[in-house]
Amino acid sequence: MPTAAPITLEGPSKQELDQRLIRASYRRLLRAISKGNINAEDKKQIREAFEFAMEAHSPQKRKSGEPYITHPLEVARICYEELGLGPTAIVCAILHDTVEDTPVELKEIHQKFGPKISKIVDGLTKLDGLYNVESPQAENFKKVLSTLLYDVRVVLIKMADRLHNLRTIDIMPRTKQLKIAAETSYIYAPLAHRLGLYNVKSEFTDLCLKINEPDLYEELSQKLKETQKDRNKFINDFIKPLKQELDKMAAPYKIFGRPKAISSIANKIRTKNVEFDEIYDLFAVRIILDVPVNKEKSACWLVYSIVTDVHRPIPERLKDWITTPKSNGYESLHTTVIGPGGRYVEVQIRSKRMDEIAENGFAAHWKYKEVGALHNVYDHWFDSIRDVLETPHNDAIEFLSDFKSNLYGEEIYIYTPNGDMKVLPKGATVLDFAFSIHTDVGYKATSFKINNKLVPMGHVLTSGDQVQVIVSKNQRPTEDWLKLVVTGKARSRIRSALKDDQKKLASHGKEILLRKLKNNKLETAENVNTLVKVLNFKTKLDLFTAIAEEKIDVADSIRTFDIDKGRLVERKSASEEEKIKSDRSVRENQENRSSSILINGEPGKQYAYTLAHCCDPVHGDEIFAYVTTNSGVRVHRSSCPNAEHLMVNHGYRILKAEWSDMASETFNVVLQINGIDDGPGVIERLSHHISTKLGVNIKSFSIEGHEGTFEGKIGLVVNDKAHLNLIIKALQQLPGVSSIQRIDKTLA
Ligand code: MN
Numbered sequence: 001m002p003t004a005a006p007i008t009l010e011g012p013s014k015q016e017l018d019q020r021l022i023r024a025s026y027r028r029l030l031r032a033i034s035k036g037n038i039n040a041e042d043k044k045q046i047r048e049a050f051e052f053a054m055e056a057h058s059p060q061k062r063k064s065g066e067p068y069i070t071h072p073l074e075v076a077r078i079c080y081e082e083l084g085l086g087p088t089a090i091v092c093a094i095l096h097d098t099v100e101d102t103p104v105e106l107k108e109i110h111q112k113f114g115p116k117i118s119k120i121v122d123g124l125t126k127l128d129g130l131y132n133v134e135s136p137q138a139e140n141f142k143k144v145l146s147t148l149l150y151d152v153r154v155v156l157i158k159m160a161d162r163l164h165n166l167r168t169i170d171i172m173p174r175t176k177q178l179k180i181a182a183e184t185s186y187i188y189a190p191l192a193h194r195l196g197l198y199n200v201k202s203e204f205t206d207l208c209l210k211i212n213e214p215d216l217y218e219e220l221s222q223k224l225k226e227t228q229k230d231r232n233k234f235i236n237d238f239i240k241p242l243k244q245e246l247d248k249m250a251a252p253y254k255i256f257g258r259p260k261a262i263s264s265i266a267n268k269i270r271t272k273n274v275e276f277d278e279i280y281d282l283f284a285v286r287i288i289l290d291v292p293v294n295k296e297k298s299a300c301w302l303v304y305s306i307v308t309d310v311h312r313p314i315p316e317r318l319k320d321w322i323t324t325p326k327s328n329g330y331e332s333l334h335t336t337v338i339g340p341g342g343r344y345v346e347v348q349i350r351s352k353r354m355d356e357i358a359e360n361g362f363a364a365h366w367k368y369k370e371v372g373a374l375h376n377v378y379d380h381w382f383d384s385i386r387d388v389l390e391t392p393h394n395d396a397i398e399f400l401s402d403f404k405s406n407l408y409g410e411e412i413y414i415y416t417p418n419g420d421m422k423v424l425p426k427g428a429t430v431l432d433f434a435f436s437i438h439t440d441v442g443y444k445a446t447s448f449k450i451n452n453k454l455v456p457m458g459h460v461l462t463s464g465d466q467v468q469v470i471v472s473k474n475q476r477p478t479e480d481w482l483k484l485v486v487t488g489k490a491r492s493r494i495r496s497a498l499k500d501d502q503k504k505l506a507s508h509g510k511e512i513l514l515r516k517l518k519n520n521k522l523e524t525a526e527n528v529n530t531l532v533k534v535l536n537f538k539t540k541l542d543l544f545t546a547i548a549e550e551k552i553d554v555a556d557s558i559r560t561f562d563i564d565k566g567r568l569v570e571r572k573s574a575s576e577e578e579k580i581k582s583d584r585s586v587r588e589n590q591e592n593r594s595s596s597i598l599i600n601g602e603p604g605k606q607y608a609y610t611l612a613h614c615c616d617p618v619h620g621d622e623i624f625a626y627v628t629t630n631s632g633v634r635v636h637r638s639s640c641p642n643a644e645h646l647m648v649n650h651g652y653r654i655l656k657a658e659w660s661d662m663a664s665e666t667f668n669v670v671l672q673i674n675g676i677d678d679g680p681g682v683i684e685r686l687s688h689h690i691s692t693k694l695g696v697n698i699k700s701f702s703i704e705g706h707e708g709t710f711e712g713k714i715g716l717v718v719n720d721k722a723h724l725n726l727i728i729k730a731l732q733q734l735p736g737v738s739s740i741q742r743i744d745k746t747l748a
Contacts (some may be wrong), residue, residue, distance in 0.1 A: 021066055021070055025069070025074060026050055026072070026073055027047075028074075028077060032077050033080055036080070036084075042087035044111070044539050046091055046094070048112070049090075049095055049208050049555070051105075052100065052112065053069055053098055054069045056098045056102040056103075057098070057102055062168075062171075063172060066559075068097075071097070071698070072093060072094045072095070074164050075094075075157065075160045075161050075164050076089075076090045076094045076160075077307075078093075078160040078163055079093045079157055082160070082163075082199070083156055083200070083360060085153065085157075088120075089153050091113065092117055092121055094158050095109060095113070096124045096157060096161060099122070099166045100125045106121065106122055106125070107418075108530070109121050111401060120153055120154055120157070123144065123147035123150070123154035123679070124144075124157060124158060126143075134497050135207070137183070137648060137650075137651050138396035138397045138399070138648075138649050140395045140709075141187060141396070142396045142400065142403075144158055145385070146389055148382075148385060149385060149389070153197070153651065154221045155314075155585070159188065159191075159200055161651045165180065166180065166184065166203075166678060169211065173656070173657040174408045175624060178211065178624060178638055178647060178654075179209050179651050181207070181208040182644040182646075183647065183648050184204050185204070185644060186645070186648040188207070189204040190607070193328065194328055195328065195446065196278075196328040196329045196330060196359075196360075198359050198361065199360070200463075202261035202429075203262035205261060205264070206262050208263070209262060212272070212638060212639055213639060216261060216266055220262050220276070224282070224613060227282075230369070231259075232257075232343075232688075233633075235256075235257035235285065237339075238285060238340060238387050239255055239256075239257070242255065242310050243255065244306060245309070246261055246303065246306060249299075249302065249303075250585060251289050251295075252290040253292045254287070255285065255287045255288075256283050256285070256286060257283045257284070257286075258286050260281065260282055265282065265464070267342050273674070273738070273741075280344045281346055281556070281558075284346040284348055284613075285345055285346070286347075286349075286350070286355075287303055287347065287349045287352060288352055289303065289350070289351050289352065291333075291351055292517055293353065296354070300349045300350065300675060303333075303349045304333055305347055307337060307349070308337065310339060311337050311345070312337060312338045313337045313338075313342070314379055317335060318333075318335045318465065319333070320333055321333070321334070322354075323414065327423050328361065329357055330358055331334075331358070332350040332354055333348070333350065334348050335349075340447055342619045358442075359589045361673075366461045368619070375596075384487075384488055384489050385488075387489050387492055387493070388488045391492035392695060398495075400648075400649070402488045402492050403488060404488075410426040411425060412424055412427075413464065414464075414467055415464070416467070416468075417466060423462065423516065424484060426458060426486065428460070428485075428486055428487055429458050429459055429484055429485055429486065430445075430448040430450070430457065430467055430469070431445060431448075431481065431485050431490060432461075432486060432489075433448075433467050433469070435493055436489065436490075439467065439493050442477075442490060442493060442737070443476070443477055443493075444471035444475045445457070445469050445470070445473060446472045448467060448469055449659070450465050451465070451466055452468075456483050457481075467617075469742040476497070477493075478496060481494045482494055482495070482498075484571060485623070503547045505544075506544035506545045508544075509543070509544035509546070509549075510544040510547075512547050512548065512554060513544065513547050516554040516558070517558075519650060520558060520563075522558070522563070522565060522567075523568060527568045530558065530566060530569075536568045551694050555592065596619060596659055597609060597623075597657055597658070598659075598660050599625045600656050604625075604633075604657070607625070607632070609625060609632065609633040609635050610631070610632065610633075611635050612635060612640065612642075613635045613745050614636070614641070614642050614745040615636055615639070615640035615641070615643075616668055616670065616744070617637045618667035618720055618723075619665070619667060619717055619719070619720035619721060620668055620722060620724075621637045621638075621722025622637065622638035622639065623638060623657045624643070624654055624656065624657050625636055625657040626653055626654055627653040628653075633655065635657050637744075640744060664719065666717045667719075667720070668699060668715060668717060669715070669716055670713055670714065670716075670723060671713070671714050671716065671727075671742060672741045673686070673712045673713075673731065673740050674709065674710070674711050674738050674740075675709065675710055675712075675734075675737040675738045676709055677705045677710040682710055682736065683735070686714070686731070687701060689729070689730070689734060690714070690716070693730075694727055696716050696718065696727055697716065698714060698716060700713070700714070713743070724742075
């Protein structure tokens with residue numbers, strides 16, 4: 001007979017509940033590490049870190065109400081179980097928020113856990129007191145990224161931290177969620193890709209999609225669920241005849257179908273303009289071979305030959321990343337074959353080792369103790385990061401954008417006239433190539449030949465090109481060059497050359513200025529500062545440069561000031577008048593418009609906001625407000641192509657914005673319509689349908705036809721998002737129309 005549970009009048013106290021949660025988290029971590037080979041001494045240190053961090057975080061709670069320590073414990077588990085890191089990383093992950101969020105000081109960590117751990121924890125601690133910088137967020141990224149060269153684990157733990165925060169983000173307010181998603185897709189996801197952390201990267205991008213476009217995410221995951229049965233059947237039909245042949249091989253293998261990430265499906269729908277049903281590669285078939293390292297390559301090609309005997313291949317889709325691995329270390333053999341019913345199927349063939357590297361990137365290299373290989377794989381990239389870190393940047397934002405350009409997706413292979421190969425990102429130009437050979441070759445490059453034909457400096461390379469660079473010692477980089485390159489290395493090198501030039505120019509300008517000031521007995525530092533401020537220059541250097549380039553005339557400028565006992569004094573009248581005028585125009589503008597937006601919960605009217613033209617928000621769109629430096633508050637759509645940049649670099653200027661219910665406004669939107677041009681009637685048919693049948697006002701209409709297709713841009717006036725969706729649906733059903741999209745512009 002079961003014994004009756006003791007009857008208690010009161011449930012467990014709050015403290016007891018907290019204790020239970022903490023113990024459960026810690027046990028979860030211990031269970032994970034018990035599967036591996038972590039020795040007793042390491043376990044002891046993990047326990048010490050746990051007790052130390054629990055004590056430090058003790059009264060702190062997460063937003064969800066759980067005790068804070070559950071977060072670092074979970075981050076530690078992710079580090080071990082999902083990223084494949086070792087005991088040092090576990091200890092650091094447990095300690096990662098102690099210095100930042102609690103009174104604990106770094107020197108205590110140093111005393112208790114030693115120099116190595118304290119250095120990593122330091123790397124994970126945000127910089128303090130960043131109040132006077134343009135972007136504290138960018139400064140913090142810069143700090144984390146700088147540690148990459150010292151110890152990659154800092155960045156990997158940061159990834160695990162971000163992963164846990166994203167997995168538990170539901171509890172956060174919407175604006176915070178958008179900010180975190182923007183940061184994640186701007187830097188964390190590309191970085192995960194660059195480090196070869198495939199699983200982390202796809203989870204990042206999926207979670208971002210879920211935050212940014214919840215409807216689309218929901219729709220796609222629903223559709224994936226609905227079609228799963230059919231898909232499984234198809235995969236089985238595809239695999240069955242293959243298995244019969246593969247079984248004849250000596251090597252053990254695994255074969256299975258693997259679904260693609262939801263975000264990558266969403267991407268296809270967007271970029272290729274296709275419907276869900278038309279996407280053939282919702283999954284890939286993977287074959288993993290258990291063979292020793294020295295047999296890997298031949299075994300993979302044997303399997304390739306079996307696969308292509310059973311299913312007909314599409315020759316141009318063969319990719320051999322075993323002979324030439326991707327620069328993030330990815331190795332695999334890919335081919336696309338025609339499966340049952342004529343459907344294309346991608347098949348990925350690789351060894352067990354390659355598979356682990358593909359899934360866990362950096363950490364797997366460690367696991368396989370491929371110290372030598374590890375260096376080969378990442379050294380080249382580390383060099384380029386070192387370049388970016390060592391180049392002087394105006395601010396952390398510039399740094400971040402240079403750094404980001406080192407995190408590309410696809411790569412191309414380019415050859416020198418001697419047959420040496422260089423790996424460059426897709427989109428790289430001949431000028432990038434010149435810088436990849438040597439900085440001086442870049443600086444002195446004047447013309448370029450591809451396969452003996454001259455091409456312009458901004459010419460975009462194609463994989464397999466053989467490039468010859470012609471140099472001249474009189475060549476100098478100019479500002480325009482920055483627009484002709486995409487690699488971080490080329491950009492930072494050009495910037496540093498320009499900076500040298502600017503320094504020379506500035507010192508010349510400075511001489512001119514000081515001489516003129518001296519002639520007027522005005523040569524004080526204060527007067528120079530006044531000039532910088534009143535004439536609207538960012539820095540003294542900019543003022544000096546403008547003088548040297550004769551963009552401003554010192555004597556003329558001085559005349560616009562009053563002089564009071566050797567001091568330049570700004571003449572008030574003119575500028576004040578202007579200010580009053582502009583205030584009035586903003587006010588008039590406001591009064592003409594009924595406000596339907598709440599900013600930070602208050603009527604938007606008070607903020608003198610305007611709707612951003614890059615994304616033209618309409619009532620019902622997900623929106624946020626951004627405080628610009630000189631044109632007031634601007635309201636963007638959350639899915640605006642500029643949103644990510646704004647949130648990543650200027651998160652502190654983002655305000656919450658929402659639509660209030662009492663909208664009586666109308667909104668302008670621009671739609672892009674693509675379709676088949678079946679004769680002259682297209683324009684009439686579309687415009688007739690829109691204005692007469694749908695009763696919608698057309699503001700602008702332009703259409704262009706090429707080779708039987710047309711592309712039109714239609715400016716419309718709509719009431720709200722529901723109205724807009726109805727219009728889009730109605731237009732989609734018109735014969736000849738193949739796709740309709742709202743237009744977003746990226747700010748130049
Ligand atoms: Mn954290």
